Every structure is written in C-alpha cells, then in structure tokens.
Amino acid sequence: MSTFQAIVAEHVPAAGGACRVIRLDGDALLVEADAAIVAQELRLNAPQLLAALRSAPGGFGVRELRIHIRAAGPRV
Numbered sequence: 001m002s003t004f005q006a007i008v009a010e011h012v013p014a015a016g017g018a019c020r021v022i023r024l025d026g027d028a029l030l031v032e033a034d035a036a037i038v039a040q041e042l043r044l045n046a047p048q049l050l051a052a053l054r055s056a057p058g059g060f061g062v063r064e065l066r067i068h069i070r071a072a073g074p075r076v
Contacts, residue, residue, distance in 0.1 A: 003053070003056050003060075004053070005017075008042075011049055011052060012045045018035065019031055019032060019038055025066070027061055027064060028063070029053070029062045030066045031065055032067075032070050035070075038069075042065065043065070046065045
C-alpha cells in the first residue's frame with residue numbers, strides 16, 4: 001500500500017510514517033495511527049485523502065477512512 005503512504009506524505013506531511021493501512025474492508029480503508037494527533041490530522045484531511053486515493057493510478061474505490069489509534073507498546 002505504498003500509494004497510501006505517498007498520498008499521506010503529500011497531503012498530510014505531519015502524519016507521514018506515523019500511520020499505516022491495516023486492510024481494505026469493502027469500500028472502507030482501515031488505517032492505524034500511532035497517536036491521537038495523527039488520527040486527528042487524518043480525519044481532518046479525509047476528504048482530500050479519499051479524493052487522491054480514488055484518482056490514483058489503479059485507484060482505490062474507497063469512500064471512507066476508518067482510523068484507529070494504535071495501542072501502546074511495540075509494533076508487531
């Protein structure tokens with residue numbers, strides 16, 4: 001899902017590297033954020049992110065971002 005990372009880096013630079021795609025669930029993209037502030041930035045910029053994802057080559061058909069905050073502790 002490097003397309004997602006590139007789009008986040010372009011549209012929400014502060015969230016770059018601090019979030020990742022968990023899975024695609026129908027037309028919803030499930031995203032994990034490392035911190036509440038990252039989740040907030042993603043939510044605030046969701047319309048732009050979704051538009052960019054839909055227009056990307058091989059475009060995702062996503063209509064919704066579902067963002068949750070990663071539980072404390074090391075990533076597995």
